[in-house]
Amino acid sequence: MIFLICGLVAVTFVLCISVYLVVSGIPAIREIGLIHFLGGTKWASTANNPKFGILPFILTSVYGTAGAVLIGVPVGLLTAVYLSKFAKPKVAGIIRMAVQLLAGIPSVVYGLVGMIVLVPGIQHAFHLSSGATLLAAIIVLAIMILPSIVNVSDTALRAVPKEYEEASMALGATETETYLKVSVPAAKSGIAAAIVLGVGRAIGEAMAIIMVSGNVANMPGLLKSVRFMTTAIASEMSYAAVGSLQRNALYSIGLVLFLFILLINVILNVIIKGKDGGGNES
Template identity: 75%
Template structure:
């Protein structure tokens, strides 16, 4: 890309060439401007999204009070109480739970696919994992609703199986594909010399993979984890189907609302202009800030990985 950018324009020397150049110039100029506009559109979209979220998110926070909004423990539209600590904690616990379950499984699968598996087996598993990544989130929600929720209800003797625990399992499964594929890419990029040197020094194959290859790919694997965090914290439709959606403070087997589902569950009936709807926008703003933080972290990790 650097080459393309610094590509020198051939300087016209003859008058004939110059007049030819002058003739085609307007079209060239217009196309260049058009492409520039296309490029700036993405920046424009980000600005519009940020501005809209900030402008519409601030009124409710001002009305409720920043402290009461972020650290209030009750959310009840009937009583005009809008505290989102429960949502924030649920999102954090839910994401942490999904990471604790999903990362080890995804990580070991990635090592297996990248280093141990016979190429044909690896290709089959890889294709299926990619399929898993493409399945719409409502489908995960549906299977969770049908299989996981009844199972939790019966196994743990609860009145209802819709719970934080069900959401954690669904999220863990949903982040698996991104963790596997990003970690595997990082592991595949480790120079073969490292592994050859380790093997020549007498380490076994597994010792080589886990003590040489994995440390060499560590920022790529960290990026996979952060990507998984981003996915899990932003997911809405799958967990709305299994988490029960009552605005409780989180505990493993109670019905809970996440930041995302807190927005989703009330969006369609909160009337425009009401404090309730504005409070939903404020939740959006909080979620957006979380995501931006994660994105910056992810980009730093990926950049470090690229630079080696």
């Protein structure tokens, strides 16, 4: 009964957040119009004739998250394979400790280092007026999602039964072939969970991103200052009047962000279950 209550508490929290976002976000979408809200390319919430188009925020969040995943997932997964299969215990212990420390660094510190080191570097490398760009945000996000991907993938890979690997090597496969073609597929559920955590961290980050992305409501470009959905909420919520259309529109952005995370989880779960089903049939 205690375990059941704890599980229900977690579900209740999710339901409460979902209901609150729906109730708070729907009024602004009704007033602005779904097409104008999601498809509008201009955000000017404080103008005399306010505009509330969040397409630049949506595309920026998608591109930024996708870029971070394209960089972070291969690096994180290969690091996890090295830690769980190749590294000596002492070396693996040192690297795991470093990864755990990386996970414990506050996001504002990532943003500060990125603002001091990365942003000026991009500015000088590409001869820009400002190095606070989507590229800087992608690099910072890729670094921030590494601990989640490495830790969870490492745990999943170490849980793969040794018999699988021994059977593969007995059939003539090399260690590298065995680890990449047997161990990784066997741990795909845990690896998928790691990717979900990484995507959730990337798409939900605000503090570090607001410091390196420029926080300008532009259509996304790799070397342009941009604004993510999270930074749009963080930068305007503090001065948006209670009950105003601006504040309600920010709640609507939160609802869209929540639906993004939900959609990503559903898609990954469907893909994993589909592959499992195919493997059982074969």
